[in-house]
Amino acid sequence: MSRIMRWFLEGLVVLVPILITVYLFSAGINLVADVLTQTIGPYLSRELPIHGRWQVVFISLVLVVGVTILIGAITHLWLGKHIVRLVDQVLTHIPLVKLVYAAIKDGVNAIIGDRREFDKPVLVSIGEMQVPGFITRNSTEDFGLDNHVAVYFPMAFSIAGRVVLVPADKVRPLDNSSAEVMSFLVSGGVTSGKKKR
Known part of the structure; x- marks a missing residue:
């Protein structure tokens, strides 16, 4: 059980900086898309009706936790380490994106990563x-x-x-x-x- 918890935390260290960075920039893109949707016409709208919302929320939660644990476990494999390093290098070389990603990554690592810095x-x-x-x-x-x-x-x-x-x-x-x-x-x-x- 402790190994699964460790994998979950290591999965968070990898996922949280990436997801928050992607979220922040996708929110900006969605804002532009919303403006275009309102000005160009309703045919650009991508909204879909959602049925069984609580079922969707529960399944989404299970999937997020499962994928996070899986990614934490994959980071221990040779290929997983190289993929994480490659994604890290890509995000840290994109102007503006690297500022957001690096700040979030350092913050997450300081709290739950291997180099916990909030230890005093x-x-x-x-x-x-x-x-x-x-x-x-x-x-x-x-x-x-x-x-x-x-x-x-x-x-x-x-x-x-x-x-x-x-x-x-x-x-x-x-x-x-x-x-x-x-x-x-x-x-x-x-x-x-x-x-x-």
Whole structure:
């Protein structure tokens, strides 16, 4: 079971950056198509009636999970690794597309990939507030700031967040695991920051 879960996570690492990139650009193309549909005529409309919507949603969910696990397993094969590398090279060499794809890929890899980078949960003192986050860089000399660290603050109910450069003496490490802190933050503080014993 743990192997299947690992394959699922590795499938997500491959699929999520590709799918979000494709989605963003296909949304732009669809916007143009919608404008053309409204201006040129109804014969360009591609809308189809959907019957049994809940059945379609359930089958789609099963297919998405199944395909994700399959892709995660394929990435362990010689041919699968080469296909993933080829797709990666193609997407990282297309102007504009590479910016979106690279940013999404790095973010997904940082959260669930092999090189997890949100592995240093901390509390940052801001006045009377204590704000949980993750150290992503121990040095900010590139920005001309000494004794500062880069801290990522995830947003609730979202994969978005904000990176803030804060003085190192305002940061206190947490004993909680990264998964516990991330779950607490993304859930808006609904889940516990500690595992139940």
